[in-house]
Amino acid sequence: MSALALHDLCVSFGDGDEQIAALDHVSLTVDGGELVAVVGASGSGKSSLLAVAGALRSPDSGTVMIGDVDITNATPSDRATVRRTKVGFVFQSSNLFEALTAIDQLIYMGRLAGMSSRDARAEAARLLDVVGLAQKANRRPGKLSGGERQRVGTARALISGPAVLLVDEPTSALDHSRALDVVTLLRDLTHDRGIATVMVTHDLSVVELADRVVTMRDGRLGEIADFTRVGD
Amino acid sequence: MFLARRELRFAWGRFALMGSVIALVAVLTVMLSGLATGLVDDGISGLRALPVTHLAFQAHTDSTFSRSTIDVATVEQLNDTAGVSAEPLGLSLFNARSSTDVTVDLALFGLQPGGFVATDVLHGSLPDAASNGVIITQGLADSGVHVGDQLSFDRSNTVLTVTGIVPKSTYGHVDVAYTALAVWQVATYNALDATTATTLVSSAAIVADGSVDIGALATAADLDIVSKTTAFNGSPGYSAETSTMTLIRGFLYVIAAMILGAFFTVWTIQRRAEIGLQKALGASTRSVLFDALGQVLVVLVAATAVGVAVGLALGALISGGTVPFSLQSGPVAAASVTLIVSGVVGMLVGVRRITSVDPIIALGGAR
Numbered sequence: 001m002s003a004l005a006l007h008d009l010c011v012s013f014g015d016g017d018e019q020i021a022a023l024d025h026v027s028l029t030v031d032g033g034e035l036v037a038v039v040g041a042s043g044s045g046k047s048s049l050l051a052v053a054g055a056l057r058s059p060d061s062g063t064v065m066i067g068d069v070d071i072t073n074a075t076p077s078d079r080a081t082v083r084r085t086k087v088g089f090v091f092q093s094s095n096l097f098e099a100l101t102a103i104d105q106l107i108y109m110g111r112l113a114g115m116s117s118r119d120a121r122a123e124a125a126r127l128l129d130v131v132g133l134a135q136k137a138n139r140r141p142g143k144l145s146g147g148e149r150q151r152v153g154t155a156r157a158l159i160s161g162p163a164v165l166l167v168d169e170p171t172s173a174l175d176h177s178r179a180l181d182v183v184t185l186l187r188d189l190t191h192d193r194g195i196a197t198v199m200v201t202h203d204l205s206v207v208e209l210a211d212r213v214v215t216m217r218d219g220r221l222g223e224i225a226d227f228t229r230v231g232d
Numbered sequence: 233m234f235l236a237r238r239e240l241r242f243a244w245g246r247f248a249l250m251g252s253v254i255a256l257v258a259v260l261t262v263m264l265s266g267l268a269t270g271l272v273d274d275g276i277s278g279l280r281a282l283p284v285t286h287l288a289f290q291a292h293t294d295s296t297f298s299r300s301t302i303d304v305a306t307v308e309q310l311n312d313t314a315g316v317s318a319e320p321l322g323l324s325l326f327n328a329r330s331s332t333d334v335t336v337d338l339a340l341f342g343l344q345p346g347g348f349v350a351t352d353v354l355h356g357s358l359p360d361a362a363s364n365g366v367i368i369t370q371g372l373a374d375s376g377v378h379v380g381d382q383l384s385f386d387r388s389n390t391v392l393t394v395t396g397i398v399p400k401s402t403y404g405h406v407d408v409a410y411t412a413l414a415v416w417q418v419a420t421y422n423a424l425d426a427t428t429a430t431t432l433v434s435s436a437a438i439v440a441d442g443s444v445d446i447g448a449l450a451t452a453a454d455l456d457i458v459s460k461t462t463a464f465n466g467s468p469g470y471s472a473e474t475s476t477m478t479l480i481r482g483f484l485y486v487i488a489a490m491i492l493g494a495f496f497t498v499w500t501i502q503r504r505a506e507i508g509l510q511k512a513l514g515a516s517t518r519s520v521l522f523d524a525l526g527q528v529l530v531v532l533v534a535a536t537a538v539g540v541a542v543g544l545a546l547g548a549l550i551s552g553g554t555v556p557f558s559l560q561s562g563p564v565a566a567a568s569v570t571l572i573v574s575g576v577v578g579m580l581v582g583v584r585r586i587t588s589v590d591p592i593i594a595l596g597g598a599r
Binding site for chain 1: 234235238239241242243505506509511512513514515516591592594595
């Protein structure tokens, strides 16, 4: 069974008098331990794909399965539970809480996922060590570099032990060297922890680190084997 | 409250600014409470101290001492009613000049010697009518009137000798003095001969038990009989003062609610992205709201406590001066709680936007 299975998804939204298809009969399965990169231009539907896969919204049609749980028509409350326990998000520009230190970012997520304060703190410290930020655990986002913030965001996404990791443009604010570092970290964590990771990006320089690359254009998915042809 | 507590520490400047505004409102609330209580005391403390349940006045005089004149015989008839104890009570405002040339305004109560009012208020120290004595309250003593001084009353040829001083008591914002009913009658109805004057009085002090039908009693005697509290309204300026203070305090609570509402509306709008992130990470709308409410309550309660403390300190400085100001725990506590409730109402308006934040905004490009 795939960790994440999206089948025949359709999502559309109104744009004036028009209906725009953000996802047009999209199907995608991702296995545990697999990093899938989704590349495409702005407005191609990448973020809508993440929103549906991450239970942030329901599709107009199609099915969304995380493991053996069908979340297609889950209530908002059930979708929030899914996000707390089964899905980890790494957001564009890290999207950290301004008021929280690095370790508190993780503890907050751990507490949301139902961990005790002590367990959350211990796991947060361990994960910050894994991502190489143990020495900066007490720094707030304003005192961290872009790459460090993204690593904190990654550690935060992992603290709840998610089956699925959804990564939204993780390198958009990073130079090439730091971008490679972050995506390498994501790949290693995906493989080590058996997580199904979907990484949306338009940074072609990092997709070579993915196990699989798919393209999106006008809400439709195309799979390619050779990442060097992504830009074709 | 994990995130809320850390936000309070991180953005302490913003919360301190908000808190200082609330604290200032709380100071103002305490000061207004003290002023309102002080004004009430100044207006009716002499009346409030009377051991009566009701007061009877001449019909159609708006239960006002200055306009009411009733026969002492009518009061005696009231006293004959089962469950009712009644005795004549006189009250008039005078200007008087002491033998040491101190001019004072005073509210002169005429009490029946040996009656239940004199016994309760003066513990038997009421001078008899023959001695032409008057007992003054502390406020008059503070104005320079002393025991042994003679007080000459305007509008009459009455001259009374001060025989004692009792604690401060006021009516209609002037200090109270007590004399025997017959002395009061002669001083008040000075245009009449003494025999006629002693048949009249301005009101009746009544103690009625719960079984008495006050309406029927009033109709039978052709009097207005009102509760002691209702009679407060007959004090000069009392209704206007209390309604004005109530209006000001009401506006203050509305303003406090609006300030908090505006602050938390802006605060919520500024935090929209973070609220979206909280929800995207799986926080329920309820828990996000709970965090926001907790945050507000901390600011509100802390700021109110600081403001009340400052208000009490300022009030202590003012109390005892010429400004009618009196701080009592009940009204101050009620004002503080009302301020907090007003703040919570305002805050609810402000943070209701939390419910409408879509977690999808955490994903930059998604719609």
